[in-house]
Amino acid sequence: MILVTGAAGTLGKEVCTQLAEKGLSFKCLVRKTSKTEALEKIGASLVYGDVRDMVSLEKAMKGVTQVISIHSLGIQKKGITYWDVDYQGNIKLIELLKKNGGGKFVYVSALGVSLEARFQLYKVKQLVTNALELSGLDYTVFKPSGFFSDFTQAAGFIKKRGIMPAMGSSENRVQGIHMGDLAYCMIDSLFNEKANKRVFLIGGPEALTYRQIAGIYEKLLNRKVRVLPIPTGFQKFVGFIVDTFTGYRYDILGFIDAFSSGDSTCDNALLHEVFEIKLRTFEEYLGAFLSENKQN
Numbered sequence: 054m055i056l057v058t059g060a061a062g063t064l065g066k067e068v069c070t071q072l073a074e075k076g077l078s079f080k081c082l083v084r085k086t087s088k089t090e091a092l093e094k095i096g097a098s099l100v101y102g103d104v105r106d107m108v109s110l111e112k113a114m115k116g117v118t119q120v121i122s123i124h125s126l127g128i129q130k131k132g133i134t135y136w137d138v139d140y141q142g143n144i145k146l147i148e149l150l151k152k153n154g155g156g157k158f159v160y161v162s163a164l165g166v167s168l169e170a171r172f173q174l175y176k177v178k179q180l181v182t183n184a185l186e187l188s189g190l191d192y193t194v195f196k197p198s199g200f201f202s203d204f205t206q207a208a209g210f211i212k213k214r215g216i217m218p219a220m221g222s223s224e225n226r227v228q229g230i231h232m233g234d235l236a237y238c239m240i241d242s243l244f245n246e247k248a249n250k251r252v253f254l255i256g257g258p259e260a261l262t263y264r265q266i267a268g269i270y271e272k273l274l275n276r277k278v279r280v281l282p283i284p285t286g287f288q289k290f291v292g293f294i295v296d297t298f299t300g301y302r303y304d305i306l307g308f309i310d311a312f313s314s315g316d317s318t319c320d321n322a323l324l325h326e327v328f329e330i331k332l333r334t335f336e337e338y339l340g341a342f343l344s345e346n347k348q349n
């Protein structure tokens with residue numbers, strides 16, 4: 054039995070949909086407040102809990118031999134930190150899987166994650182990978198670039214105004230990934246011996262500048278699209294003010310450091326050695342997205 058944490062989130066829903074399509078037995082860890090309509094629609098089995106609550110995790114982990122860990126706090130809140138959710142939550146799951154007699158743990162980290170990163174979430178994600186390496190469990194870690202779904206969050210605005218905001222310089226290169234491709238590799242890694250005890254960088258097939266992304270929008274929307282770079286200096290100024298007044302709760306400066314300070318690209322060579330996959334391009338993703346969201 055597979056347990057998927059963060060199942061109701063953006064990537065979680067995609068992973069669960071593919072697990073259901075493959076006819077695999079899985080259950081989804083969701084919270085009482087999670088939006089579960091999509092999971093219910095595919096007939097997924099839901100277990101209610103919170104990764105901060107050991108009792109609920111013990112219940113959720115009954116009979117589980119494979120964990121796909123996708124949950125993540127996103128933004129720290131008063132009294133809830135990356136340490137509680139992203140670190141301790143995963144450490145509890147690792148311990149419970151060991152208690153169950155061992156098994157496979159698939160974890161989603163992120164491109165750029167390291168102990169040296171300024172962004173607290175990225176430090177914590179590296180500590181989880183380190184814990185997996187020492188756990189004795191079978192594991193696979195994925196370090197994906199930004200999801201294509203992030204590049205379409207402003208699609209309505211771009212279509213209406215012909216302006217595409219960009220983090221930092223318009224010449225910064227990003228190598229976004231189709232979430233469906235990431236989900237495919239994560240599920241395959243449960244059964245693929247060659248993926249065991251390995252860490253994979255995963256980005257899409259092309260590294261694009263923001264200007265090139267705007268060009269793809271232009272082509273598919275059939276209208277002029279201008280890049281509006283938000284200078285890193287300005288972002289840092291705002292981040293400094295917010296961080297100072299909120300006691301670094303949101304770690305905006307860390308976030309800016311992770312997402313705005315240059316190229317975000319990777320080499321997929323190891324990925325292609327282990328997984329048989331043709332990675333989809335941003336143009337393919339955007340084409341499908343725009344035809345599904347014609348009204349926006």
Ligand SMILES: NC(=O)c1ccc[n+]([C@@H]2O[C@H](COP(=O)([O-])OP(=O)(O)OC[C@H]3O[C@@H](n4cnc5c(N)ncnc54)[C@H](OP(=O)(O)O)[C@@H]3O)[C@@H](O)[C@H]2O)c1
Nearest residue numbers: 059061062063064084087103104124125163197198199200
């Ligand atoms: N988005 C990207 O471009 C990107 C790029 C690289 C890596 N990643 C990584 O990929 C993973 C998934 O990203 P995503 O965009 O799918 O995130 P998301 O949509 O924010 O989903 C996060 C999930 O975690 C759950 N969660 C949060 N706190 C929890 C808690 N205390 N107990 C149990 N569940 C909890 C949330 O539950 P609710 O549904 O109840 O809110 C949600 O389902 C994250 O680890 C992220 O860092 C993302």
